[in-house]
Amino acid sequence: MPTMAKRGLEVLQDPALNKSTAFTEAEKQALGLVGLVPDVAESEDLQLQRVILQLSQKNTDLDRYIYLVNLLDHNETLFYRTVMSDPARFLPIVYDPTIGEACLKFGHIYRQARGMYLSIARRGHVKEILSNWPEKDLRFICVTDGNRILGLGDLGANGAPIPIGKLQLYTACAGVPPQYLLPMYLDAGTNNEQYLHDPLYLGMRKTRPTTEELYSFVDEFMDAVQELFPKCCVHFEDWAGYDAVHLLERYRDKYCCYNDDIQGTAGITLAGMINAVKLKGTKLIDEKYLFLGAGSAAIGLANLLVSAMVKQGMKPKDAQARVYMFDINGLLEDTRKDLFDFQRVYAHHHPSTRDFVAAIESIKPTTIIGVSTVGGLFNQKVVETMAHINEHPVIFALSNPTDKVECTPEQAYRWSQGKAIYAAGVQFPPVHFNRQMFLPGQANNFYVFPAIGMAVFATQAKRVTDDMFIEAAQAVAGQVPSDLMKQGLLFPLQSSVLETEIQTAARVAELVFDSGLARVDRPADTVGWIRQHVYKPEYGEEVSAGKAARSETKPTGSPRVRHA
Ligand code: NAI
Numbered sequence: 001m002p003t004m005a006k007r008g009l010e011v012l013q014d015p016a017l018n019k020s021t022a023f024t025e026a027e028k029q030a031l032g033l034v035g036l037v038p039d040v041a042e043s044e045d046l047q048l049q050r051v052i053l054q055l056s057q058k059n060t061d062l063d064r065y066i067y068l069v070n071l072l073d074h075n076e077t078l079f080y081r082t083v084m085s086d087p088a089r090f091l092p093i094v095y096d097p098t099i100g101e102a103c104l105k106f107g108h109i110y111r112q113a114r115g116m117y118l119s120i121a122r123r124g125h126v127k128e129i130l131s132n133w134p135e136k137d138l139r140f141i142c143v144t145d146g147n148r149i150l151g152l153g154d155l156g157a158n159g160a161p162i163p164i165g166k167l168q169l170y171t172a173c174a175g176v177p178p179q180y181l182l183p184m185y186l187d188a189g190t191n192n193e194q195y196l197h198d199p200l201y202l203g204m205r206k207t208r209p210t211t212e213e214l215y216s217f218v219d220e221f222m223d224a225v226q227e228l229f230p231k232c233c234v235h236f237e238d239w240a241g242y243d244a245v246h247l248l249e250r251y252r253d254k255y256c257c258y259n260d261d262i263q264g265t266a267g268i269t270l271a272g273m274i275n276a277v278k279l280k281g282t283k284l285i286d287e288k289y290l291f292l293g294a295g296s297a298a299i300g301l302a303n304l305l306v307s308a309m310v311k312q313g314m315k316p317k318d319a320q321a322r323v324y325m326f327d328i329n330g331l332l333e334d335t336r337k338d339l340f341d342f343q344r345v346y347a348h349h350h351p352s353t354r355d356f357v358a359a360i361e362s363i364k365p366t367t368i369i370g371v372s373t374v375g376g377l378f379n380q381k382v383v384e385t386m387a388h389i390n391e392h393p394v395i396f397a398l399s400n401p402t403d404k405v406e407c408t409p410e411q412a413y414r415w416s417q418g419k420a421i422y423a424a425g426v427q428f429p430p431v432h433f434n435r436q437m438f439l440p441g442q443a444n445n446f447y448v449f450p451a452i453g454m455a456v457f458a459t460q461a462k463r464v465t466d467d468m469f470i471e472a473a474q475a476v477a478g479q480v481p482s483d484l485m486k487q488g489l490l491f492p493l494q495s496s497v498l499e500t501e502i503q504t505a506a507r508v509a510e511l512v513f514d515s516g517l518a519r520v521d522r523p524a525d526t527v528g529w530i531r532q533h534v535y536k537p538e539y540g541e542e543v544s545a546g547k548a549a550r551s552e553t554k555p556t557g558s559p560r561v562r563h564a
Contacts, residue, residue: 115183156190157203174450175534241295262300293372370406378407409440455508
């Protein structure tokens with residue numbers, strides 16, 4: 001339904017309306033654009049060709065990232081057409097690992113506002129501020145307080161690119177239309193001395209508040225979101241482990257929300273584990289797991305893994321007994337006094353040790369999972385010990401960005417004499433070892449959270465549950481071609497990410513209907529129905545009517561205003 005009209009330069013300055021060099025003659029006439037753009041009417045594919053050419057002239061991925069962000073600021077359709085044309089090539093540029101560098105330099109490379117920035121100093125006015133956002137039917141807010149950005153620590157306002165990039169993946173990977181998405185930075189200060197003293201830093205120059213103050217700010221935010229955008233799901237991203245776990249517990253039964261570091265990471269890692277045991281010919285309940293790192297990612301995965309083992313017939317206590325954790329202070333065991341409540345279930349009766357290799361030797365895990373934020377901790381001794389104990393040691397080195405990975409695939413295959421079943425948190429090229437080619441997979445949440453997002457978007461789900469992530473894990477695991485799995489690939493190919501996510505979203509949507517959480521009627525053909533919701537990076541036709549009109553529901557093209 002048309003709700004606003006724009007003409008001339010206003011059209012060109014609106015990234016959701018701008019077609020750059022692709023306006024037809026009729027559109028140029030109707031919109032007063034004659035003379036304001038080159039006198040051509042290019043196709044989207046020709047425009048894409050130019051973008052690819054210009055990208056090829058950039059020297060670094062950070063330059064390509066800046067170029068693509070700039071493209072998004074001017075022409076949203078062309079941006080998504082570019083990213084969706086070759087996800088395997090562009091996802092690492094718009095998101096991890098390049099985004100890590102973009103975060104570190106955010107205040108320095110900043111060009112234009114995107115999404116919202118809400119400071120704790122505005123407490124008491126959160127609802128009023130949120131209502132400044134021009135879209136009224138929001139379905140997702142991705143929110144960070146910048147306190148644990150990737151494996152880079154407290155970056156404060158420099159974490160703002162994370163929710164921006166994450167939401168781009170909803171669209172690029174699963175086709176969630178971009179107008180329903182709002183990236184949000186909640187500014188609660190930072191303890192990062194470097195940024196507090198950087199004149200170009202874009203956040204509040206205050207150290208972080210008490211937990212109580214922070215949570216009361218987040219409470220106000222969650223209440224305001226619910227009131228203003230009742231169909232909106234809040235996606236928490238890159239909060240410090242303690243806050244991530246506690247805020248999820250605080251809100252998960254009250255609002256539609258989830259934490260991707262906890263549940264998304266868990267979902268995709270579980271998918272990798274499902275395929276690892278398929279390769280070994282065992283079951284999840286036959287394995288023993290040792291985590292390096294006991295933060296939000298570890299706890300999320302351990303809890304989901306336990307739920308998945310319980311679904312395979314195990315008692316919760318027995319499933320928990322198969323999961324061990326080791327953190328910066330050593331093995332989690334029942335005499336440790338420094339543990340959070342949520343870590344205690346994995347602190348078993350066991351002699352204390354600060355030596356990870358000794359822990360491996362005594363626990364004899366079949367699988368080790370690195371979520372420690374520290375590069376290189378799976379050293380030669382660790383991998384050799386795992387290979388000595390296991391015929392096929394499962395080694396997941398999930399910390400990112402790349403320099404934080406616990407071991408590279410090359411190291412895992414070489415030190416285990418080609419026996420390891422390996423996955424990383426970032427993308428690595430194939431590895432040649434002993435005349436064999438191995439395909440190290442990337443346990444990247446982007447196979448899971450955008451699909452969950454699409455399912456929640458289409459069904460208008462009232463809640464996001466752990467079962468939805470287990471369902472997504474099974475759906476993703478089932479989509480790896482068997483010939484590639486034999487070469488060690490545990491996750492689907494990135495080149496077919498959209499199709500993988502449509503199938504995954506359909507499976508999750510079925511579960512949402514089965515659980516009575518949907519707010520829409522169940523369709524006869526779920527996959528076909530999900531496809532109807534998928535955004536296509538094509539220019540809408542609304543512009544040609546002589547008006548640049550906002551379309552409330554149409555998933556293709558995206559004529560509307562969203563820049564703040
Ligand atoms: P966190 O900060 O909550 O937890 C880190 C944990 O590692 C803590 O338990 C800490 O004690 C432990 N640790 C730190 N240094 C250690 C050391 N030297 N030895 C042993 N343990 C040590 O972080 P969170 O959220 O759990 O994330 C961990 C990592 O997982 C990050 O690098 C993050 O990028 C990565 N991650 C990967 C994802 C993926 O898709 N692959 C998704 C989400 C997170």
